[in-house]
Amino acid sequence: MRLSQYFIPTLKETPAEAQIASHRLMLRAGMVNQETSGIYTWLPLGLLVLEKIQKIVCEEQDRIGCHKVLMPTIQPAELWKKSGRYEAYGKEMLRITDRHDREMLYGPTNEEVITDVVAQYVKSYRALPLVLYQIQWKFRDEIRPRFGVMRGREFLMKDGYSFDLSSEAATETYKKIYESYLRTFRRMGLTAIPVRADTGAIGGNLSHEFQIVAPTGESTIYYDGHFESLSAEDMTFDVASKLYAAADEMHKVEECPLPVEQLKTARGIEIGHIFYFGTKYSEPLGAKVTTPDGQTIPLEMGSYGIGVSRLVGAIIEASHDDKGIIWPESVAPFKVGLINLKVGDAKVDALAEGLYNHLSTKDIEVLYDDRDERAGTKFADMDLIGLPWQIVLGNRTLDTGMVELKNRKTGEKVEIALEQVADKI
Amino acid sequence: MRLSQYFIPTLKETPAEAQIASHRLMLRAGMVNQETSGIYTWLPLGLLVLEKIQKIVCEEQDRIGCHKVLMPTIQPAELWKKSGRYEAYGKEMLRITDRHDREMLYGPTNEEVITDVVAQYVKSYRALPLVLYQIQWKFRDEIRPRFGVMRGREFLMKDGYSFDLSSEAATETYKKIYESYLRTFRRMGLTAIPVRADTGAIGGNLSHEFQIVAPTGESTIYYDGHFESLSAEDMTFDVASKLYAAADEMHKVEECPLPVEQLKTARGIEIGHIFYFGTKYSEPLGAKVTTPDGQTIPLEMGSYGIGVSRLVGAIIEASHDDKGIIWPESVAPFKVGLINLKVGDAKVDALAEGLYNHLSTKDIEVLYDDRDERAGTKFADMDLIGLPWQIVLGNRTLDTGMVELKNRKTGEKVEIALEQVADKI
Numbered sequence: 001m002r003l004s005q006y007f008i009p010t011l012k013e014t015p016a017e018a019q020i021a022s023h024r025l026m027l028r029a030g031m032v033n034q035e036t037s038g039i040y041t042w043l044p045l046g047l048l049v050l051e052k053i054q055k056i057v058c059e060e061q062d063r064i065g066c067h068k069v070l071m072p073t074i075q076p077a078e079l080w081k082k083s084g085r086y087e088a089y090g091k092e093m094l095r096i097t098d099r100h101d102r103e104m105l106y107g108p109t110n111e112e113v114i115t116d117v118v119a120q121y122v123k124s125y126r127a128l129p130l131v132l133y134q135i136q137w138k139f140r141d142e143i144r145p146r147f148g149v150m151r152g153r154e155f156l157m158k159d160g161y162s163f164d165l166s167s168e169a170a171t172e173t174y175k176k177i178y179e180s181y182l183r184t185f186r187r188m189g190l191t192a193i194p195v196r197a198d199t200g201a202i203g204g205n206l207s208h209e210f211q212i213v214a215p216t217g218e219s220t221i222y223y224d225g226h227f228e229s230l231s232a233e234d235m236t237f238d239v240a241s242k243l244y245a246a247a248d249e250m251h252k253v254e255e256c257p258l259p260v261e262q263l264k265t266a267r268g269i270e271i272g273h274i275f276y277f278g279t280k281y282s283e284p285l286g287a288k289v290t291t292p293d294g295q296t297i298p299l300e301m302g303s304y305g306i307g308v309s310r311l312v313g314a315i316i317e318a319s320h321d322d323k324g325i326i327w328p329e330s331v332a333p334f335k336v337g338l339i340n341l342k343v344g345d346a347k348v349d350a351l352a353e354g355l356y357n358h359l360s361t362k363d364i365e366v367l368y369d370d371r372d373e374r375a376g377t378k379f380a381d382m383d384l385i386g387l388p389w390q391i392v393l394g395n396r397t398l399d400t401g402m403v404e405l406k407n408r409k410t411g412e413k414v415e416i417a418l419e420q421v422a423d424k425i
Numbered sequence: 426m427r428l429s430q431y432f433i434p435t436l437k438e439t440p441a442e443a444q445i446a447s448h449r450l451m452l453r454a455g456m457v458n459q460e461t462s463g464i465y466t467w468l469p470l471g472l473l474v475l476e477k478i479q480k481i482v483c484e485e486q487d488r489i490g491c492h493k494v495l496m497p498t499i500q501p502a503e504l505w506k507k508s509g510r511y512e513a514y515g516k517e518m519l520r521i522t523d524r525h526d527r528e529m530l531y532g533p534t535n536e537e538v539i540t541d542v543v544a545q546y547v548k549s550y551r552a553l554p555l556v557l558y559q560i561q562w563k564f565r566d567e568i569r570p571r572f573g574v575m576r577g578r579e580f581l582m583k584d585g586y587s588f589d590l591s592s593e594a595a596t597e598t599y600k601k602i603y604e605s606y607l608r609t610f611r612r613m614g615l616t617a618i619p620v621r622a623d624t625g626a627i628g629g630n631l632s633h634e635f636q637i638v639a640p641t642g643e644s645t646i647y648y649d650g651h652f653e654s655l656s657a658e659d660m661t662f663d664v665a666s667k668l669y670a671a672a673d674e675m676h677k678v679e680e681c682p683l684p685v686e687q688l689k690t691a692r693g694i695e696i697g698h699i700f701y702f703g704t705k706y707s708e709p710l711g712a713k714v715t716t717p718d719g720q721t722i723p724l725e726m727g728s729y730g731i732g733v734s735r736l737v738g739a740i741i742e743a744s745h746d747d748k749g750i751i752w753p754e755s756v757a758p759f760k761v762g763l764i765n766l767k768v769g770d771a772k773v774d775a776l777a778e779g780l781y782n783h784l785s786t787k788d789i790e791v792l793y794d795d796r797d798e799r800a801g802t803k804f805a806d807m808d809l810i811g812l813p814w815q816i817v818l819g820n821r822t823l824d825t826g827m828v829e830l831k832n833r834k835t836g837e838k839v840e841i842a843l844e845q846v847a848d849k850i
Contacts, residue, residue, distance in 0.1 A: 005490065006492065007492050007494075007546075007552075007555060007557065009545075009546035009547075030546075033542050033545065033546075035496075035497055035500060035501060035538060035541075036500075036501040036527075036529075039497045039499060039500070039501075040497060041494060041495065041496045041497060041538065041542055042494060042495040042496075043494055043542075044492045044493060044494060047493055047494060047495050050495070065430065067431065067432050067469045068469060068472055069432075069466060069467060069468055069469060069472060070466065070467040070472050070475070071460075071466045071467075072460055072464045072465060072466060072562075072579045073498060073562060073564075073579065074464060074519070074531070074564060074578070074579050075460060075461075075464070076460060076461040076464075091524045092524075094499070094521060094523065096519060096521050096531075098519065098566055099516045099517075099566045099568065102461075104461075106499070106521075113460060113466065117458050117466055117468075120434075120458065121432075121434035121455075121458075122434075127432075130432060132432065137497075137498055137562070139498075139499060141523055141524045143524065153499070154497045154498065154499050
């Protein structure tokens, strides 16, 4: 992509309303535009990251045999009356009346809709286990939206729902998804700590939040220091669930089994939340199947959320410096920023164009800064945007055929022959 | 994908509420589930098609240099009051009041939001031309939703918006997108006829609808018979705009220049609609730029829609028979249906598994019917689902090593050695 023809409206000033780094950097890097409190337009650069995150989430869901569906954002109130949540949900639910005066709502979560779908079509144990998921916009009318996309009103979430014949089978599904979540977050460069959590508005008897440690986290988490020495591969459900880790509302000092030197306390950002709640929705909504011995029983269910739009902010909270964002390669909007410091010099222009085309044909995503701007502006913008690699072409390229290759994360710079830089990356 | 583990809830009976083929077939093939009038959940098979259509649309938008963004579904009413459309839009606009009693709405189209974004960030002619597009859910509270996803209330649309310095430049952009639309639809196996159209609620002075001919179309179109003999490649803006073609409300018998034998009349399904409307939104919303000679002028704008969810129905209307859907390869949910008629026979199971894995490693998308069902059910379901190719393994495969390869569209069947079938496809 040529920056001169692209649409990345970066800001020089720090917006006054942004209290935390991710919000500030997303506005400054031209990733989002606020439409009104807690509601954002995703501009091209932000959307690229959002889509990369979605792709990773989908791949990991598909890998464990979940099936993707898509539910509507606007739903009839009837199903929510059946489950009892229409009244219970309170003011966070955006309630709507259509032109025929029917009560509707903007789904804040979708246990009711998906349970009703399964109730209609799944009649036999032979269709189980079944996990259906979607990535769809949700709306929760937060009283005080803040922190940019971290606590917005309209937000993108992966929500999945599992259907099993028995609580044993449901627990196996829960474990499988728990481990899949750890893998999903690892692919984005995040180490998530699964903490025992309250089941809240969803209900049920088993629940974990996936938290990443960050000073700007909204909640306090308590966890065994051993989490920090566990390698990613070792953090299976069986291992992790033996270690103490609790969300604020679940942590009781007097009940905590850990010696004080082993107990870590930190601020956490919740990026996922999973629930096992048995028949709480399948009973009232009539999602029942016949068993191998001919009985008819309600399905055992769980639900599983990943905050997709929130993750964009969370990743930035976990990975930035005073110059800007530092994207992990897996979610970076482009892999490489190509900076031409001599725009207008026919020779350097030709070399830069050639390299741009060469990288593009190798399927390396490149943002080519071909603008006629000062070097300082170009360096600052590229550091702000935070692509993993920067390639700089300038006077030295003319003299020696060398380019500068910079690693955004380490700051390390090497001189390398122009024709070797593609292989190096 | 193994059908035994998948979620395609096909129906044997034709649903009573479905009046047209696409609605009937989408329900019978387990592609969608109606939640309430005009609002659907997309089940796995339907979603795969919807995603393939989105991918083609995005590729063609990106190819001509449009940039993808994503606007929120819920928007503040203020912008719509500035443009004058908040009152004018009528009951089709879903109006919402949030917990703080602010007036909001579910975007039925997005000229206001995108113009406001551009007004904030684009100040100079140097950023032009600029085309921003998104694929996002819209809501129009139709008084009488019907025909399944063809006229739903919540629907998925590609909406794009162009910003230019002069009406000449805007017209060039309009032509470029016009031609891109023809290419987009061609990739889905559709021949669209661009007809002169009324500008309706969007406003403006130049507008075309892209219509496909189908007996179940909702409107009547009038066009020069020469359209039917034009090859896809020849149908450029300059050629097509010289031929007479008009939507119902634009056609006047006394003004039609065509001799009666050359005038064709047909029912059409609208799958795209483009508008050039000058400064209708940029004026009230203050989207202005400085020109090369230092003036400040409002941007010349157009908007460009493709009915993404409607296309799923439109493609089926254009391509089905009495047995079911016939997917064009480019949008088929899977390329091949693999039917094992001897499930439980160890040898055939092994051959089928081997072929399934072989096709999968070649990145050929396969739906493997590994269910223990009667042959008649399997053939009927596969014809209903409408994948381009069917491979059948049965007794003859055991005896001779041959499989049957069927082309869903032509019905042609050939016997072919199992190890050659992947190459054949």
